[in-house]
Amino acid sequence: MAACKSAVDPNGIVRIPSASLPITCKLQAPPNGVSMETVEFFPSGSSKPTSYAITNGQSFSIPAMPQGAKGDLYVRIGGPYDGANPLWVVEDCDGQSPILAITSSAAKYASTQLEVF
């Protein structure tokens, strides 16, 4: 397992070095039957998202992006998520660095800010 490339700053922005991309992200210990339905990246200032391919409902890759790229990553899940604990999307690495937290069982989705440096 590789070392984690992403880091979260105190404002909750996920920062990734451009040279480290692509990276793989996954659901961390999802409840049975819970899977990712859509993963979309909205570059800053654009309303046109890029959809990321999901593997087995459990993981996806953030592709290569140039330095300075920013945007919002949206993840929507399906299945029996009850909201009792946050559902984490993490980088698939040694320390499982957090990328995004879903807490609403009603919404079943969340977004996080990404910044490539």
Next chain:
Amino acid sequence: MVIHNLQSLIPGAVIAAFFCLMPNSQCQNECSQFAKDILKETNPAKISLLISNNYVNFTNNPVCFIDANQTNKEQPQVKALQSAAEQAIAPARTSLWNVFESLSGSQQQGSSLSSSGSTNAVSKPSGPSSLAEEFGGFNETSGTSSMTLQWAPGTTFTDLALTGLVPLCLEKNIPKGCISPGLLKGLSPFTFKVTGNTSNGSQSLTGKAAAPVSTGTTQPVTVSKGLSGVSFAGLTVEYSFFGSKDKAAAKELTDKSDSSSQTATVKQYLDELASAHFTVDELSKCDVYNNWKAGAADDLRKQAEEVRKQAGSTPEGYLTDEQVSHFQQTIENEYRSLLTGMLKSRSCQSSLLAFRKLFAAILEAKTYDDFNAQQNASKKPEVALEYDLNTPQNKPSYSSAKATLNYSFGNPKKQVPEPPKKGDTASLTRQQNDIHDYASKQIDVLASATKANSSLTIQETTANAKPKAEANTAPWSLTVTGTADIYNSAPASSIPSSSQLRDIQAGAEIAYLFAPSDKSGTIRQLIGDVTAAAAYSYQDQTSPAILTGAALSDFTGLPSSTTTAYAQRGVIHLGQVRLGLGKGGNTNFPIAFTYSNRTELVVHPTWGLQFGISYNLTSLLGSSGASK
């Protein structure tokens, strides 16, 4: 007219109305759970993400934001939020309902049989607020015309309330001067009618020779007119005590938290909730949100650290309910002041457009419910009781007690589809798509509405609604009536076989609604909805028809002292075929051909043509569903 104020537009309104009013609302749990999630977390990166992803960006977890603004229910502003979403979509729903009602087989075009110029052989249980002028009354010996003003108070007040002219009560007497849903439901079954004669059915010219001694073949005369102007002809009070379509409409349109439609609505809402991320862009234009956002994450993180310090080094184990509750309160207070600020700021208004999809989703879900409620209402027979006070010209006044039953049946062109289940949006049936498109179109119209073009807006929403209502209305209707007419004062004992019971009547009408389809030609589309009806009426004159007053001067050979005359009594069989043009529109043109074996006075067969024009007055309130 839709955009009353910011309160009715903000996203919180939509979310509040359909999440936190749900039975067993999950609002409290989610907000408390969220507070616990932050306090339990020890990883700084995760704490930052929890706060950033779900607190600052509350569109990701809107339930807590709504919960915060729902808990302080004493604030009128907050109360207003609860019904804001309903109010926003109300004009579109009212238009749809009004079109449904105007197409309903239980709605009478014009006046009932008792009116002197009536075009209807059989009474129906209800009718819209309208003004009708009718010509040719078949129950009269000579041609006459009458004007009927009809008022359906429940429909009028429902329109007033739902279009915001007079607010619908959120709570008892809040806001002041509001109309309560209970009053609307109570008034809905009533219909009142007042009829006036607009022309005289009997000889109205009298005169005398100006030069009595002249013997020429051409004579000067002084002509005087008999009765002139409008005279009172009667009034009607009708109460639909079973299966009232109007009452069902008022109930469906005003019920909120206890509505069975909640589940479908919320399902739809959940489907569309993902679209809320577009609001992030809109929120970035909101100055109050941007100011708040700048320090919100940092403030909350510090507050959380403070609570953790108090709880000890192993937060999960030592967190007390009180600490969690206190932290939850901190979050809720922040959200409350944020919303209060947003409500006051103009720059936050653009959030509305971003949430248009959500409004459309709610309207779509409500439309499924409206279709189902309307069809359920139309499946029940409607039974009404009616009292008429009749003051016919040259006849003694009498009262009518009438019972009317109307039953609509036959399969509509389309059956109402079930709302799509979550995740089914990609494979909607054609009918589901139809309703989806309808809701989107209505929302586009409503979202662009302003006070200046509100009447145009209503015309548009109505035009959108009409084809849907046509396709979902049961085309056949059967109406059966029974009537007893009683003289208001006992007839003179010198009249043989006279009694206070004037006559008894029974009648039936079968009608079919022809609605143009998408494939209909231009002329057919122009003609619009047409009702074809055939009716039969039986009247047994238990007492001879009585004639009084000026009409007696038309009879030759009567002594000048005669004040009352009577005709031969008998049984009247009356048949009628009628076309109701403009059904479902603001202006109706009923045309009827009637044949009877006799009239009340004339003992030989007679036939005649009657026609009328009636205008749906509800349209003047700006929310009628009728015109295209």
